[in-house]
Amino acid sequence: VLSAEYVDDRSGSVVEFHRKSPFLALLTDPHKTIVVTGIGVVSPYGIGLDCLQAGMLAGKCCLERTTNVVYPGFDGSVAQVRGLPLLSENSGVRVSRTDQLAVMAVQDAMASSGCDSSTFRESGIVMASTLGGLTEIDTGIAEDPAAWYRRPGGLLRAASYPFAHVADAVGEHFGMHGPRCAISVACASGAMAIAIAANMLLEGSAPIILAGGSDPLCPFTLSGFNSLQALDPNPCCPFDQNRKGVNLGEGSAVLILETLAGATARNANILAVLRGWAMNNDAFHPTAPQKDGSGLADCVRLSMQMAAVRGDEIGYVNAHGTGTPLNDTAEANAYETAFRGRNRPIPVSSTKSYFGHCLGAAGALEAAVTIMAIRSGALIPTLRLTNPIESLGIDWLRGEVKRQPLPLAMSASSGFGGSNTVLIFGGGPS
Amino acid sequence: MTPDSQPVTITGIGSVSPYGPLAGLISKLSLEPTTITAWTTTGQRRAFLVPPFRPAAVVPGVKTRRLDRLSAWALVASSLAIKDAGIDLTQLDRSRIAVVFATAFGCIELTEAFYLSAAANGWNGTDPITFPETLASAPASHVSMFHGLRGPNITVSNKYFAGESAIMQAACVIRQAQADLAIVLAGDALARSLYAWYEQAELLSTACYNSNPVEAGGFIPSEGVAALVMESSARVKDRPEARTYARITSGRWAAGGHPAEIIRQMLCGSRPRLAICSGNGEPCAVSPTASFVREIAGDDCVITPPQAFAGGLAGNGALFHLILALGNLAGIPRLHEQALLLGTARDNGFAAILLELP
Numbered sequence: 001v002l003s004a005e006y007v008d009d010r011s012g013s014v015v016e017f018h019r020k021s022p023f024l025a026l027l028t029d030p031h032k033t034i035v036v037t038g039i040g041v042v043s044p045y046g047i048g049l050d051c052l053q054a055g056m057l058a059g060k061c062c063l064e065r066t067t068n069v070v071y072p073g074f075d076g077s078v079a080q081v082r083g084l085p086l087l088s089e090n091s092g093v094r095v096s097r098t099d100q101l102a103v104m105a106v107q108d109a110m111a112s113s114g115c116d117s118s119t120f121r122e123s124g125i126v127m128a129s130t131l132g133g134l135t136e137i138d139t140g141i142a143e144d145p146a147a148w149y150r151r152p153g154g155l156l157r158a159a160s161y162p163f164a165h166v167a168d169a170v171g172e173h174f175g176m177h178g179p180r181c182a183i184s185v186a187c188a189s190g191a192m193a194i195a196i197a198a199n200m201l202l203e204g205s206a207p208i209i210l211a212g213g214s215d216p217l218c219p220f221t222l223s224g225f226n227s228l229q230a231l232d233p234n235p236c237c238p239f240d241q242n243r244k245g246v247n248l249g250e251g252s253a254v255l256i257l258e259t260l261a262g263a264t265a266r267n268a269n270i271l272a273v274l275r276g277w278a279m280n281n282d283a284f285h286p287t288a289p290q291k292d293g294s295g296l297a298d299c300v301r302l303s304m305q306m307a308a309v310r311g312d313e314i315g316y317v318n319a320h321g322t323g324t325p326l327n328d329t330a331e332a333n334a335y336e337t338a339f340r341g342r343n344r345p346i347p348v349s350s351t352k353s354y355f356g357h358c359l360g361a362a363g364a365l366e367a368a369v370t371i372m373a374i375r376s377g378a379l380i381p382t383l384r385l386t387n388p389i390e391s392l393g394i395d396w397l398r399g400e401v402k403r404q405p406l407p408l409a410m411s412a413s414s415g416f417g418g419s420n421t422v423l424i425f426g427g428g429p430s
Numbered sequence: 431m432t433p434d435s436q437p438v439t440i441t442g443i444g445s446v447s448p449y450g451p452l453a454g455l456i457s458k459l460s461l462e463p464t465t466i467t468a469w470t471t472t473g474q475r476r477a478f479l480v481p482p483f484r485p486a487a488v489v490p491g492v493k494t495r496r497l498d499r500l501s502a503w504a505l506v507a508s509s510l511a512i513k514d515a516g517i518d519l520t521q522l523d524r525s526r527i528a529v530v531f532a533t534a535f536g537c538i539e540l541t542e543a544f545y546l547s548a549a550a551n552g553w554n555g556t557d558p559i560t561f562p563e564t565l566a567s568a569p570a571s572h573v574s575m576f577h578g579l580r581g582p583n584i585t586v587s588n589k590y591f592a593g594e595s596a597i598m599q600a601a602c603v604i605r606q607a608q609a610d611l612a613i614v615l616a617g618d619a620l621a622r623s624l625y626a627w628y629e630q631a632e633l634l635s636t637a638c639y640n641s642n643p644v645e646a647g648g649f650i651p652s653e654g655v656a657a658l659v660m661e662s663s664a665r666v667k668d669r670p671e672a673r674t675y676a677r678i679t680s681g682r683w684a685a686g687g688h689p690a691e692i693i694r695q696m697l698c699g700s701r702p703r704l705a706i707c708s709g710n711g712e713p714c715a716v717s718p719t720a721s722f723v724r725e726i727a728g729d730d731c732v733i734t735p736p737q738a739f740a741g742g743l744a745g746n747g748a749l750f751h752l753i754l755a756l757g758n759l760a761g762i763p764r765l766h767e768q769a770l771l772l773g774t775a776r777d778n779g780f781a782a783i784l785l786e787l788p
Contacts, residue, residue, distance in 0.1 A: 071553040122687060130565065142545035145626035158627050162534050163566055164587035164745075168685075177687035177778075181595055182587040184536070184566040192584065199602045205682070220544070223553040224561035279608070280525065281574040281583035286562045295580065298525065416562050417571025419583050 030261040034198045035428065037268040038256030039368050040109025040212070042101050044079040044249055044355045047108055053372050055354070056380050057401055062355045063235035063247050071219035076226070076233045078217055079249035079356040087173070094156035096133035099169035101252035101361070102214035106170050109210060109254040114269060117174040120256075124178035124206035126197040127167040127254075128189030128213035130360040133160030135218045166214055178206035184360065186415030187320070188279075189213050190253065191363025195277040195421050197257050207262050212254030212364035221359060222248055228287065236323035237384035238350035239332065239396055246322040249356025253364035255371075260429070270428035272371045275408065276307025282418030288326050289414060293334030296320075296412065296420045300338035303422040309408060311339040314346065314424070316379050316397075316409040318370045321350020322357055327414065328389060334412075336393045345395035347402070353383035363413035363421060370411040371425050377403050437786065438601040439666045440675040442515025442659030443753055446503040446617075448478040448652060448739050451488045453510040455675070455757030456750075461739055463637060463650050469622040475629075476638050477620055478652030478739035496559055497572065498537035500619045500655065504569035505576050507657035508613050512577070515659040516671055517611075519577055528581040528609035529570045532588075532596035532616035534744045536566030539621045569655070573613060581609040591683050591773050592616060593748025594708060594781035597658070598681045604662050611665070616746045617655030625651060652742030656749035675756060676769070676785040683781035689774070693726050693782045700768055701727050702784065706734045706755040708748040708773040719774045727770065734758075748773060748781070756787075 041048060044062035045055040055062070062079040069078060087095050087103055095103070110117060136157040140148045149155050159165070164182040171180050179200065183193045190213025197211035215221075225231050225248060232245035263270055280302065282295030289295065304311065319331055339346040351369050358365055373379055379402040388396040411423045444453050448461055463476035485494045485502050489509040494502035508529075512519065519527075541564045547557045562568065567585035574583050582603050588595045593616035600612035618624075628634050628651055635648035658675075666672045682696045705723040720733055740750035752771055771783040 073552060073554045124684075137545075139545045139549035141623050142542040143549055145623040146630060148623075149627060149630040155627065155631055158623075162587060162589070163536070164534065164589050164592065168589055171685050177685055179595075179683045180588060180685050181599070184585050184587065185570075185583065186565055186567055196584065196586075196599065199599075199606055199608075202606055203602050205598075206684075219548070219553050223548060223556045224544070224558075224564070226554065227556045227558035227561055229558075279582035279584065279603075281529070281571070281580050283524070283574040283578050283580045285575070286568070286571060298580070415567075416565060417567050417583070418574060419567065419571070 030264065031259050032202060033260035034201055034257055034274040035260050035263050035270045036255050036272040036274060036371060037258055037263050037270055038109040038113030039271060039371060040105040040107065040112060040254040041365065041368050042081060042105045042108065043251040043365060044081055047104055049112065049368055049372060053376065056351065057378060061235060061383055065234060070217050070222050074222060076231050077235050077247045079247065080217060081250050094136065094160045095169055096160040097135045097216040098129050098131055098133060098166055098214050099160060101216060102127055102166050102170050103173050105212060105214065105252035105254040106174060106210055109256050113256050120174060120176055120208060120210065122178050122206060123176050123208040123210055124180065124200060125167045125171050125176060126181045126183060126193045126209060126211040127170060128183040128193035128360045129163045129166045129215055130184055130186060130189055131215050131218050131221060132163035132165055134220050135216050136160055185419040186417055187357065187359055187362055188413040188415035188419040188421045189360040189363060190365065191367060191411060191413035191421035191423055192279055194255055194364060194367055194423055195279050198274055198277055201257060201259055208256060208258040210254050210256055212252065213361040214252035215358055215360040216250040217248060230324055232323055235384065236353060238321035238323040238353050238382055239328050239389050240385050241387045241389060243323045243325060243328060246324050247356040249358045251355065251358045251361050251365055253361055253368045255364065255367060272374060272428055273426045274423065275426045276303040276424040277422065278302035278306060279421045284418050287416050289330035291330055293330040293337065295418060296331060296334035296414055297337040299420040299422045300334065300412065303424050307424045311342045314408050314410050315406040316373055317346055317348045318366045318409065318411040319348050319350045320412050320414045321352055321382065323352065332389045332391050332394060336391055339393055342393065345393050347379055347395045347397050349380055349382045349397035351380055366411045366413065367423055370409045374406045374409050374425055374427050377405055379404065436605050437663040437677040437679045438604050438660050439663045439677045440658050441661050441666060441672045442511040442517065443675060444507045444510025444514055444657040445654065445753060446480055446507045447654035447750065448480055450481050451483060451506050451510060453514040456754050457757040459758055474639060475625065477625065478650055478742055479620065480653050492576065496563065498540040498563055498568065498619065500537050500617065501563065501569040501572045503617060503655040504531065504573050504615050507615060507655045508573045508577065511613065511657035511659045517659065524578050525580040526610040527579040528600060528603050528612040529573050529579055529583045530596045530600040530612055530614045531570035531585045532592035532746055533566055533585065533618055534587055534592055534746055535618050535624060537564050537568050538624055539619055540564045542621055542623055588745060590745045590775040590779055591781035592745045594683060594771065594773055594783055597678065597748065597783055598683065600660050601678050601681065604660065610662060612660045614658045614660055615655055616749045618653060618743055618746050620651050620653040650738065650742050652739040654750065656753055658749060674788045676787055679784045679786055681783040684779065686778040689778055689780040690726050696782065696784060702731060702768040702770040704732045704734065704769040706751055706769055706771045707736045708751040708771055719772060722774050723772060
């Protein structure tokens with residue numbers, strides 16, 4: 001890896017970049033290498049990565065066509081988390097469904113790391129959400145706010161509204177004292193929380209940071225996507241030429257991140273290495289990506305530059321793959337551009353075809369799926385992909401689960417407002 | 431931000447505040463709350479409100495008709511900060527310019543409007559143009575779109591220290607070579623539902639209801655957006671015309687634990703001679719922060735107390751506290767090569783940013 005050359009597609013030149021790369025330390029210094037030592041997941045499959053993995057490997061789709069779910073009059077497909085255990089509420093603290101999903105995911109992450117909450121006393125938290133406590137609020141708050149607050153519990157319900165509340169709910173629940181940061185960048189939020197946490201670890205902000213995202217189903221967002229005519233009423237088919245739109249889901253995922261030096265010192269079980277990450281913006285349109293996917297392509301290249309890997313070395317891309325006509329075309333173009341020059345097409349799939357688009361949690365859930373693919377060597381195909389977008393440079397994964405060693409894999413996320421985040425994971429050190 | 435990390439320099443400032451749209455430091459201090467007229471109230475209700483202005487009159491070409499006021503102010507404040515920094519964006523690689531925005535409540539006015547459209551038309555009849563503008567990240571996205579900034583675009587929040595958090599995240603992306611320059615913004619707009627929440631929670635000062643002087647025991651809500659241009663100090667050296675408002679050398683924030691110990695470690699033995707308190711809107715903000723400053727910096731440290739209107743910005747006031755404090759140093763002896771921007775919260779939470787002043 002250290003002798004890798006970076007192919008600059010825009011100029012067509014090959015540049016030896018690693019010797020002057022500011023990111024070289026990320027590959028060679030254990031204090032600057034970011035590793036994953038725990039993964040927590042709450043998904044429509046249930047609680048835990050094992051649950052998610054078993055469901056996806058079995059090809060089980062959690063999307064169901066329903067009517068009058070989430071709000072009266074809704075007719076479409078969603079993926080719901082059922083049987084979420086209710087948290088015992090501290091006095092004076094209102095816990096929204098967003099908070100509950102996040103707390104359960106953190107609890108699962110801690111369990112997966114084999115440690116209890118006392119290990120994470122000084123840890124930081126970076127939690128993403130697009131909704132925060134909007135699930136606790138209804139139209140009455142806009143019609144007559146004073147009367148709404150006077151309802152029993154009204155003030156406490158409203159207190160969970162800011163998206164920062166999710167990080168606080170997690171921190172308070174587990175008694176964590178480190179820095180808390182909330183991220184909200186639309187559908188790239190969960191992935192960006194992981195990138196921001198990695199940045200904070202490089203800065204020494206905390207010894208361990210728990211990072212991820214959480215978003216529930218909510219009338220507000222479901223209605224919003226419906227108003228934009230972006231929803232497919234049936235289970236979605238990302239990257240298919242006949243795709244009609246997105247389905248929403250709900251869930252939460254959290255990664256425990258720390259430096260390799262820190263993880264080694266405390267003898268933690270290393271599940272994966274976060275090899276590279278990048279964030280950028282299309283600066284193009286409030287809801288649409290650039291059709292040529294150039295913003296995301298740049299983000300993919302930046303992440304590979306940080307990881308000091310060539311396109312050939314990436315074995316799988318877990319795509320954003322919403323199923324909307326605009327996103328999927330742009331995304332296919334982005335991978336065509338960013339992986340140009342590979343000696344074989346890049347394997348790509350969208351796992352939103354299993355559990356929908358979980359908005360602020362999507363990037364974190366998909367990071368967990370990407371790590372799962374690396375650890376199991378199982379490349380999950382896109383469901384219902386019968387007539388893929390024509391693309392010579394992309395190997396659209398469909399049909400059976402593909403099994404192969406996977407040293408490096410990528411997870412890409414994009415969102416309204418043009419934000420992109422790309423994460424590259426590798427297997428843990430042997 | 432570790433003590434040995436490369437400093438980052440603040441080279442431009444812009445704001446939209448109750449003082450109106452301004453470039454550079456704010457040296458005015460006298461400010462009276464104004465009466466709310468944007469929605470019907472029972473009796474007089476007052477707050478520190480941004481006076482109405484036409485964004486296009488300040489930033490030619492800017493279109494804000496369909497945007498939340500917060501997005502419109504972010505566009506104006508960022509434009510003023512870029513102009514103040516003397517930067518010609520057309521000469522820069524805009525894929526290397528980041529936007530970091532801090533907000534507590536996001537685009538709350540259009541969120542209210544979306545709820546009202548649902549109340550009027552049902553959830554299947556909501557407004558598609560309003561929906562994407564309700565996102566908390568919409569203001570940062572508009573800043574990127576308007577200026578063509580293609581670097582990292584991050585929207586952050588924190589109950590007490592959102593502004594400080596944005597400054598530290600921006601410094602981080604610059605030092606980690608993910609951007610050369612960052613536009614940092616923080617702010618919120620006051621909306622009917624937010625004001626009613628403060629009121630029902632009995633958090634407001636009596637000055638919100640009458641024109642008597644502000645009394646202890648409550649705060650006056652406010653609104654606005656402040657913007658900073660931050661560049662790596664190495665880059666600023668190559669730009670001799672650049673103005674240096676302050677250099678950010680290190681920072682720490684946490685939700686608890688042992689703040690004094692963490693801050694002393696950050697200070698590496700130095701003792702700042704000036705502390706700028708970035709109060710968080712809670713009535714108790716002043717005295718705990720002051721006693722904390724005494725504990726870590728000694729009795730001779732000059733304390734600039736939280737600024738009235740910035741204290742009403744629910745965790746987002748740090749940029750305004752800084753802009754107001756630096757704009758009003760005239761009466762303070764120049765003993766403060768180092769300054770600490772410091773916010774504290776209940777439960778030992780804190781945010782501390784060490785600054786070098788020119």
